[in-house]
Amino acid sequence: MTLAIETIDLTHRYNKKLVALDRLNLRVEQGCIYGFIGPNGAGKTTTLRILAGLLSPTKGEVRLLGERLTTRAAQRLVGYMPDFFGVYDDLRVWEYLDFFARCYGLRGARLRQVVDELLDLVDLAGKRDAFVQTLSRGMQQRLCLAHALVHDPPVLLLDEPASGLDPRARVELRELLRTLRDMGKTIMLSSHILSELAEVCDAIGIIDHGRMIISGPLAEVQQQLATGARARLRIARESDVVLALALLQRHPLVSAASAAAADPRALMIDFSEPLNEEQCAAILAELVNAGVAVSEFSARSENLEELFLRLTATTGQTNS
Incomplete structure (x- = not known):
């Protein structure tokens, strides 16, 4: 065409x-x-x-x-x-x-x-x-x-x-x-x-x-640049947060894990590659089997705004 x-x-x-x-x-x-x-x-x-x-x-x-x-x-x-x-x-x-x-x-x-x-x-x-x-x-x-x-x-x-x-x-x-x-x-x-x-x-x-x-097509651009999906966990007991972080930070698919400043029981996880549903389920099962009480687990990909900010984060601005 x-x-x-x-x-x-x-x-x-x-x-x-x-x-x-x-x-x-x-x-x-x-x-x-x-x-x-x-x-x-x-x-x-x-x-x-x-x-x-x-x-x-x-x-x-x-x-x-x-x-x-x-x-x-x-x-x-x-x-x-x-x-x-x-x-x-x-x-x-x-x-x-x-x-x-x-x-x-x-x-x-x-x-x-x-x-x-x-x-x-x-x-x-x-x-x-x-x-x-x-x-x-x-x-x-x-x-x-x-x-x-x-x-x-x-x-x-x-x-x-x-x-x-x-x-x-x-x-x-x-x-x-x-x-x-x-x-x-x-x-x-x-x-x-x-x-x-x-x-x-x-x-x-x-x-x-x-x-x-x-x-390129919107879906293809998002997929091509999906260098790391993200997930949010909420831990039911604050006493489990240290154990959960230790397990996540040692996981080969996790590039970063930290507690949210506003809510110490909410953990933010960055993965080194996009995960499918089975991989997410396996990580969740690993936490539960270790005795961590997880009350919330939600995985998501970058939206268009996050993608734009990441791609242009290291560049300055010129006038057009």
Whole structure:
């Protein structure tokens, strides 16, 4: 299948010292929601601006749906929603979309049809005659997303689309993104709300210092980087804590074990490799057979936020 987005050794320098992107290689399949993750200054916004045709790379190549990027191709293939967007407060909602649709050459009945369909899609039909300045933050976000869709692009680039939204608005945005994916759109979005990305994205890429650390389907990335699962134990008798720690710290699969500061009977365990259910059961049985009364045992893998923090823990930040 032709990739929706592909970059080849993409490099961008703002000056001799500031390298925003350093030979970035990115591959996004068609019809997926791709989460682009990185700390502030990692190069996310620079990447999206290049993909949107708003910024020329210093070196490297960009392909959209197999077509080498040019300004005209980007305008035709991409809908871009920046992290800070301008709205015209003195326009009504339908006038706002009408204006941008005319910029793309839409006229007459087709123009009116597109405006009406987009208002329905983003659930703003009931606000069509309201002034833009009266809309809530979430409604303005949806209106700007409709603006990015006026020319029906196959690829959407969304820079921090959930920024500043309340929980209900984030849920509504998440459902809208799923609807757009079901319509065949490829969506690439950057975000710091990692729990939201885990729920909506099919694939993720983690970038730091302008370089891609890892990229791929979400489940595969989590599995590939699962260098150590974790478990939490609660010991019924405080007198058993020392024995439990001694047994765990000698276990070949345990890399670290310690008591929680807030609760000395709660033990946190890091394993040197992800454990299956039989291995967890064997460790629990070993503790019980040694006379340790265990009242709670819960194993878990790293979530997306923990994975991100671990991968970027040793790196600094640069400006993008």
